[in-house]
Amino acid sequence: MLFRVAPVAGETTWSYLSRLACRYGMEPAALLPWWTWSGSRPRDDLGPRDDAEVLLNPAGWQLLAQLGGVSERDLARALPAFNDEPQSGTPDRTGETAGSGRPAGRWKVASAGEHGPVAYGCALCTAARTGQDTAVVRYVAPWQRACARHQRWMLTAGDGHRHHHLDLRAVLEIAAAQRAWPKVARTAVAAGADPGRVFAMAHAVVCAWWEQALQWERERIWPARLHAVAGGDAGPRFWWWRVIARDAVVFPETVALARVLLDPGMQEWIWDDHGAGGRYARSGRTGRSSANSQPSWGGPGWPTLTKPRSGGWCWAGRCTPGRCWTAWAHSPASAAASTIRAGSGWTRGGCAPTTAPPRPGSSCAPWPSRPRPPAVPARTPAPSRTPALRP
Numbered sequence: 342m343l344f345r346v347a348p349v350a351g352e353t354t355w356s357y358l359s360r361l362a363c364r365y366g367m368e369p370a371a372l373l374p375w376w377t378w379s380g381s382r383p384r385d386d387l388g389p390r391d392d393a394e395v396l397l398n399p400a401g402w403q404l405l406a407q408l409g410g411v412s413e414r415d416l417a418r419a420l421p422a423f424n425d426e427p428q429s430g431t432p433d434r435t436g437e438t439a440g441s442g443r444p445a446g447r448w449k450v451a452s453a454g455e456h457g458p459v460a461y462g463c464a465l466c467t468a469a470r471t472g473q474d475t476a477v478v479r480y481v482a483p484w485q486r487a488c489a490r491h492q493r494w495m496l497t498a499g500d501g502h503r504h505h506h507l508d509l510r511a512v513l514e515i516a517a518a519q520r521a522w523p524k525v526a527r528t529a530v531a532a533g534a535d536p537g538r539v540f541a542m543a544h545a546v547v548c549a550w551w552e553q554a555l556q557w558e559r560e561r562i563w564p565a566r567l568h569a570v571a572g573g574d575a576g577p578r579f580w581w582w583r584v585i586a587r588d589a590v591v592f593p594e595t596v597a598l599a600r601v602l603l604d605p606g607m608q609e610w611i612w613d614d615h616g617a618g619g620r621y622a623r624s625g626r627t628g629r630s631s632a633n634s635q636p637s638w639g640g641p642g643w644p645t646l647t648k649p650r651s652g653g654w655c656w657a658g659r660c661t662p663g664r665c666w667t668a669w670a671h672s673p674a675s676a677a678a679s680t681i682r683a684g685s686g687w688t689r690g691g692c693a694p695t696t697a698p699p700r701p702g703s704s705c706a707p708w709p710s711r712p713r714p715p716a717v718p719a720r721t722p723a724p725s726r727t728p729a730l731r732p
Contacts (some may be wrong), residue, residue: 345410348419349467349477353451353459354405355393356478357420361409363475372408376401379447385501391478392459392499394451396425401444421456421480452499456480460495461505463488476505483588484526484540484596487519494570494589502585509589511569518593525600532603543599547591555687564686566590579687 346364348357359369376397383390397405402423406413417423451459462477466488478498486495487509494507494515509515526536554560567582567590568575575582601607 343408343410347411347471348409348416349462349470349479350419351479351481352420352462353392353478353480354395354397354420354422355451356476357409357416358395358405360471360473360475360477361405363473375404375408376444376446378445380449382448383450385499387501387503390450390499391461391476391503392451394422394449394454395446396422396449397446398444400442401446404444422451422454425454450499451478451480452497457482459498460486461498463491463493463495464505465491465493482537483544484519484522484592486589486592487516489516489519492516496585497588500585502581504585507570507586507589508572509570511573512566514593515566515589518596521600522596525596525603528600528603534603539599539602540595543602544588544591544595547595547598548587550594551587551591561686563590567687 344364346357346361355369358372362369362372383393402413402416406416409416413423457480459478460481462479462481464474464476467477468474481495487493488495488506492509492513494509496502496504496506522540525539529536529539551563554563567586570586570589571578571582
């Protein structure tokens, strides 16, 4: 007897195959012998990765459609990896190749593919739609992670934590920011800019602020939001929560900054404040500096400025496609603070955060099993060469 298992839109093929096996009361590994495989399932320190993906040949897709009771057209419409075939000349463990005409597949990491990042799907939505209490892994953009119906933030799969979601019921501004993003994306398209690049640039800048926020004595919004998504108090797992909840906590500011970067008045302010075509402006699309040039755009409305004039600029090149400078509009209250005082917004519960995570083995460490590089010993100050004064 064959059951009909409908795929979820944007679902990874491995996630669908796993749900298919669960519907038949089997482990996913029990279905694997039906295909011949190249490589092995991706793994990390905690075991098999949840963001694994499988690429099937045409015979493999036919077999999957038969087992799922759906048509190949339905699979092609729902599964982004449907058209990604394995390399025909890649042999598997039995010596067969993907182009031999038999059902075959190849393993890969979904998040490293061309379809974008993958995240866990909302388990409550999946149960209501499919009647199965199983996890779903989907290709989903970073600005589409909030489930408005159940007030959950779906976390990225494959980050090594195996935590599926965050509770947003106490932080309604995160879901509100997701509702506001389509308007920002339309503004970007109207300006000729790629919404994905705009979001990536804003996200990189806000993440830079996040790394410095522990030194901001007056910061209250992000600490309160972090403790809220951690169930009210991050407690002794403060550093663990700070790692996995970062994207959700900073999401409203990311959307707000993306909106500001698309504002023509802000673009003019950045350009004028930078020298309006001075020695550090890039000319044309080549990215080379010129003393007399016009603003350079990665697309209309997209400034690409280099070399900051002062400390009020923040480098966003680590996380964005291309390296860009952007104005730092969220300045800390006290950038000179080296530690967090006990009365700050971050300290609530067992661990008082400092400017760096604790050593491995501490209950506050995000992943205690992961070794950290040894600390560099402090240099012994050189003896003073000042001659002694004679009496």
